[in-house]
Amino acid sequence: MNAEEADPGTVRPGGRTARVRAAVLTAAGDALAQQGFAHLDLADIARRAEVGKTTVYRRWGTVTSLMADLLMDMAEQSLPRTDTGSLLGDLKANARLVQRTLADPRQGALFKAVIAAATCDSRTADALHRFYDIRIAEWAPCVQQAIERGEAPEGTDTHEVIRAVSAPLYYRLLTSAVPLDEAVADRAAEAAAAAARAGAYKR
Amino acid sequence: MNAEEADPGTVRPGGRTARVRAAVLTAAGDALAQQGFAHLDLADIARRAEVGKTTVYRRWGTVTSLMADLLMDMAEQSLPRTDTGSLLGDLKANARLVQRTLADPRQGALFKAVIAAATCDSRTADALHRFYDIRIAEWAPCVQQAIERGEAPEGTDTHEVIRAVSAPLYYRLLTSAVPLDEAVADRAAEAAAAAARAGAYKR
Numbered sequence: 001m002n003a004e005e006a007d008p009g010t011v012r013p014g015g016r017t018a019r020v021r022a023a024v025l026t027a028a029g030d031a032l033a034q035q036g037f038a039h040l041d042l043a044d045i046a047r048r049a050e051v052g053k054t055t056v057y058r059r060w061g062t063v064t065s066l067m068a069d070l071l072m073d074m075a076e077q078s079l080p081r082t083d084t085g086s087l088l089g090d091l092k093a094n095a096r097l098v099q100r101t102l103a104d105p106r107q108g109a110l111f112k113a114v115i116a117a118a119t120c121d122s123r124t125a126d127a128l129h130r131f132y133d134i135r136i137a138e139w140a141p142c143v144q145q146a147i148e149r150g151e152a153p154e155g156t157d158t159h160e161v162i163r164a165v166s167a168p169l170y171y172r173l174l175t176s177a178v179p180l181d182e183a184v185a186d187r188a189a190e191a192a193a194a195a196a197r198a199g200a201y202k203r
Numbered sequence: 204m205n206a207e208e209a210d211p212g213t214v215r216p217g218g219r220t221a222r223v224r225a226a227v228l229t230a231a232g233d234a235l236a237q238q239g240f241a242h243l244d245l246a247d248i249a250r251r252a253e254v255g256k257t258t259v260y261r262r263w264g265t266v267t268s269l270m271a272d273l274l275m276d277m278a279e280q281s282l283p284r285t286d287t288g289s290l291l292g293d294l295k296a297n298a299r300l301v302q303r304t305l306a307d308p309r310q311g312a313l314f315k316a317v318i319a320a321a322t323c324d325s326r327t328a329d330a331l332h333r334f335y336d337i338r339i340a341e342w343a344p345c346v347q348q349a350i351e352r353g354e355a356p357e358g359t360d361t362h363e364v365i366r367a368v369s370a371p372l373y374y375r376l377l378t379s380a381v382p383l384d385e386a387v388a389d390r391a392a393e394a395a396a397a398a399a400r401a402g403a404y405k406r
Contacts, residue, residue, distance in 0.1 A: 036323040038323060112322040115378070116319035116320075116322040117319075118377070119239060120241060120319065126380075129379050129380050155207075163374060164371060166374060167364065167371040167373070167375075168367060170373070170377070171366060172366075175332065175335040175373070176332050177329075191367060191404065191405040194397060195395075195401075197401075198391045198398075198400075199395040201390070
């Protein structure tokens with residue numbers, strides 16, 4: 001009995017569909033992390049997920065659609081922001097979350113693979129941009145709170161401050177062999193907080 | 204008569220070799236910018252360069268070797284740093300150089316392609332890391348001069364300040380659809396200068 005033929009009586013409504021999606025997206029993430037995006041193949045992913053090939057073709061159709069769904073799932077599964085009460089504390093929490101994700105072997109390889117895939121395919125690029133828009137919007141309110149506490153000037157571009165925290169971590173991931181450690185994360189947060197206080201992100 | 208059979212009497216010593224290399228690297232850059240790295244093929248590049256296929260195979264052997272040589276050439280061809288006399292002026296000059304490069308359709312696509320290629324191949328990654336090490340080292344002395352003028356504290360990591368200027372530009376190139384304009388470049392320079400002044404890049 002494969003996942004498509006699970007006994008309906010044992011499964012909540014929608015449960016089988018959700019389980020199949022989870023298995024396929026995990027398999028797609030594994031394949032991307034291990035092989036990169038260039039050799040991604042729906043039949044291989046179906047085998048890895050132990051899901052019928054026709055189910056995968058019917059539901060996603062193309063590698064591009066599957067990548068878009070994977071990125072949506074990654075956004076949905078991402079942790080919510082933490083609220084420490086200070087701009088530097090909040091930005092450090094964000095920086096360490098990004099750093100832990102990118103330093104994790106599977107997750108780091110997966111992010112490299114989806115960024116590489118987005119350079120070759122505009123629909124994957126759209127999905128990647130949406131992923132970052134969602135993640136930046138999740139954390140931007142901590143900068144608004146900092147403005148209200150007087151920690152950053154009125155008119156500061158809240159989204160740009162959050163992007164400034166991530167940027168050095170991604171730049172290091174993609175352009176150097178130096179490992180991403182907590183000190184790198186803390187420095188990214190300190191630099192963004194200092195530049196925000198100095199008004200560098202005012203619109 | 205193809206480039207390999209050019210009359211030796213009409214060419215300076217070494218001229219033919221240099222001309223062949225220039226033609227092949229330009230063709231490789233064009234192919235990368237137009238098609239991305241996934242379909243790069245030495246025979247196709249030889250055709251584009253109007254150079255004998257055997258010359259290309261003998262000299263470079265693999266796509267990976269050709270990518271490494273292209274990245275070395277990109278480092279050699281890069282503009283030297285400018286010296287404006289102030290940290291913010293120098294960082295703005297650097298930021299605008301990076302921004303103009305990444306905003307140029309051919310160059311922007313080429314950088315995306317080599318970054319994507321580096322995620323799939325460790326020798327290309329090594330060559331890419333060397334490219335950035337060379338470019339960062341070219342500009343780092345402007346931060347040393349700023350320290351000597353009292354514009355940034357002693358112990359500031361000069362290379363890290365230069366990386367901080369590039370990071371938001373690359374992050375935007377790879378994770379968003381927002382165009383890279385001069386305002387983005389100036390903001391990156393202003394943020395890095397403000398954070399450096401505040402001591403965020405002290406070792």
